[in-house]
Amino acid sequence: MRLAWLTDLHLPFVDDYERFFVALAALPTDALVITGDIGDADRTPAYLQTLAEHFQKPIYFVYGNHDFYHGSVEQARAEARMLCGSVPNLHYLSDGAVIALTPQTALIGHDGWADGRFGNWAMSYLELNDYYLIRDLSVCTKAERLTGIQALAAEAANAITVGLTQAMARYAHVIVATHVPPFREVCWHAGKIGDDDGLPHFSSKVFGEAILNVAASYPESRVTVLCGHTHSPAKAQITPNVYAVAGEAEYGRTAVQEIFEY
Numbered sequence: 001m002r003l004a005w006l007t008d009l010h011l012p013f014v015d016d017y018e019r020f021f022v023a024l025a026a027l028p029t030d031a032l033v034i035t036g037d038i039g040d041a042d043r044t045p046a047y048l049q050t051l052a053e054h055f056q057k058p059i060y061f062v063y064g065n066h067d068f069y070h071g072s073v074e075q076a077r078a079e080a081r082m083l084c085g086s087v088p089n090l091h092y093l094s095d096g097a098v099i100a101l102t103p104q105t106a107l108i109g110h111d112g113w114a115d116g117r118f119g120n121w122a123m124s125y126l127e128l129n130d131y132y133l134i135r136d137l138s139v140c141t142k143a144e145r146l147t148g149i150q151a152l153a154a155e156a157a158n159a160i161t162v163g164l165t166q167a168m169a170r171y172a173h174v175i176v177a178t179h180v181p182p183f184r185e186v187c188w189h190a191g192k193i194g195d196d197d198g199l200p201h202f203s204s205k206v207f208g209e210a211i212l213n214v215a216a217s218y219p220e221s222r223v224t225v226l227c228g229h230t231h232s233p234a235k236a237q238i239t240p241n242v243y244a245v246a247g248e249a250e251y252g253r254t255a256v257q258e259i260f261e262y
């Protein structure tokens with residue numbers, strides 16, 4: 001079973017994205033997994049639909065922060081679900097399914113959300129477009145913003161606790177697809193682990209803790225986390241049975257991160 005991993009495609013910045021879709025369809029792979037930042041709330045569903053027409057095998061995906069731009073979280077997720085209801089090879093992992101890739105390996109996932117807990121939120125004046133372009137977060141104060149992102153991150157952490165518990169009880173290897181790096185070890189920027197200014201917006205501590213808690217209860221099974229968001233490649237063995245990889249990306253360029261064979 002071969003699974004090709006894509007992340008942070010940012011297709012609004014790609015001139016001829018259909019050519020990339022055609023190339024994907026020719027890849028020696030049985031399925032795709034995409035860890036978010038495909039387009040924006042207006043365009044991501046159409047991109048996914050077109051991709052599904054070219055690549056007629058299962059496409060598993062989660063959303064990244066950009067996929068909610070110019071929309072609201074609830075509305076964008078509802079549209080993703082609706083799309084998956086009408087396109088049989090599209091699967092939105094945030095809905096909690098445990099996908100059996102092989103008898104030993106399962107795939108689960110969730111969008112995730114940065115939670116402001118690594119680094120120094122109070123002293124960070126980094127302004128992501130999230131805080132202006134996502135309806136849920138375009139609120140007035142920094143405190144309200146933190147409450148908003150932490151609620152989204154908590155929802156993601158709860159969902160992955162449920163999914164990972166189910167998956168680890170039955171599979172020797174579980175792949176967790178998510179957008180936001182859940183460990184600081186894979187949250188890099190400019191050649192090193194992010195600083196106090198960037199980490200609050202680019203990592204999700206609560207999501208990482210949720211993974212580690214479940215993984216500690218199943219030492220015989222292992223977890224591979226695939227994430228994106230930073231656009232900076234990183235790999236780290238977090239604990240003996242939890243390994244994490246962050247993908248590399250550049251606006252305007254499309255790439256396959258890796259093809260895994262299980």
Ligand SMILES: [Fe+2]
Binds near residue numbers: 008010064066231
């Ligand atoms: Fe991105």
Ligand SMILES: [Fe+2]
Binds near residue numbers: 037064065228
């Ligand atoms: Fe992102």
